Amino acid sequence: MSGNEKLKAYDKVLAARNTARHMGGYYIERLIDDFIELHGDRRFGDDAAIISGIGYLNGVPVTVIAMERGTTVEERIKRNFGCPSPEGYRKALRLMKEAEKFSRPIICFIGSSGAYCGIDAEERGQGEAIAENLFEMMGIKVPIISVVVGEGGSGGALALGVCDTAVMLENSVYSVISPEGCASILWKDSSKADEAAEVLKLTSEDLYKFEVVEKIIDETDRTQDEICSDLKNFILSEIEAKKAMSVEDLLAARYEKFRKIGA
Amino acid sequence: MKGILNFMKFSKPQTAVECKKCGAEISASDLSDNLMICPECGAYMRMGAWERLKMIVDEGSFCELDEDLKSSNIIDFPGYDEKLSSAKKASGLSEAVICGTAEVGGNKCAIFVMDSAFMMGSMGTVVGEKITRLFETATTKKLPVVGFITSGGARMQEGILSLMQMAKVSGAVKRHSDGKNLYVAVLTDPTTGGITASFAMLGDIIIAEPKALIGFAGARVIEQTTGEKLPEGFQRAEFLLEHGFIDMIEDRKRLKYTISKVLGMHRK
Known part of the structure; x- marks a missing residue:
């Protein structure tokens, strides 16, 4: 982004999808030291659309779970263009339980057009995998910080989004449905996606206003170094604050964070 | 018993219904007496929430909760107000779910019943709030929850x-x-989208009606995304049973019996 001009909703959708935009893997590289990737759901397979593992955030051991779509064509195919399969969500949950066992805070990076839509994903219970994460994450006894870095596509994004603190990069988006999907249902015309993006209220400002996210990391006129440094400092301060809470208080506050939405 | 027949084609309003499967003309009252199962071909038709409650709960035991919660256009979505009022009119319901406490075969429980005649049973903040409150009430009162689910997913109009x-x-x-x-x-x-990806799949015991459509992604979306031809019976209850995602398929006429039995075994 150059210039001072703020982007419109659909411009933000396009920016969030831009293949040049950094996804979860990049933020692991920039924020996490000594990262060790851990693979597999111990049930069926390993989903390359989710990179997960352990490392240090400024000396603090953390578990990191990140959606990644890849940067080269080969990598994109391998990572299924960043659309997680049930195995990805189950791997994420396995590592969250492990994080709980070893009292490590969890950081999730969200950026995907959505959970993979495929026959095999349905056969292996895409819905069940997401549901299980929503259910279990509400009770994980360590702090969870979720950061939307790209497109937060519906239930597939929320499956890493049940957290204590939700953060969005300024030009990321987070929506119940893609603007194209919304436009084709609403106006039988997916080319009206720009209008749909406006009415869906999916920008970081909208979500902050709705109190769905607690923090926006500014991107306009800022370097990657500045963005990463801001993000790192904010995550660190949130982890410190959440660690100071009793487990009981932490889980009560997490429940309340979602409980109040639409109450 | 309002709203029970709205999802069907009427040849004459409220008197005769055409089965979409076999084309038989069935009188509305016969169909209702037969729990919305076509007497000719056995096809299951969708049931309204009140009809469903009548079928499941012991007579006179139902006590509705939060019936006064009503949706409003909270994100100023174009056309949502009109959509809400036409859904209310068409279904005779105030929202896509009815919640309450009841007895089923003498077992006290909390119950929620969704209705696809109200905006395809989609979940906005009021549906979410009503079901959340029901689970909270059931937690406090140590009651089992029975949920009859039908929904197209999360409600787009509330973003x-x-x-x-x-x-x-x-x-x-x-x-x-x-x-x-x-x-x-x-x-x-049908049970699809964000509902499958949340409370539909979280039952201790998950029962499905025969041939019910149950899935996460829409079949058309999958076909368009992958270019693959969908196998016969894809995302039907039988498919989910085969793949290990539901406990059983039960005939509509046996549902009350089976649920009562399950509740009885968990009596405290």
């Missing part, structure tokens, strides 16, 4: 706030579960 209801309800289901309380989910046609 991100609808999506967040998936997490909110799942959290309430967790608290109920942590209190060692039973949740029986009954999946009926």
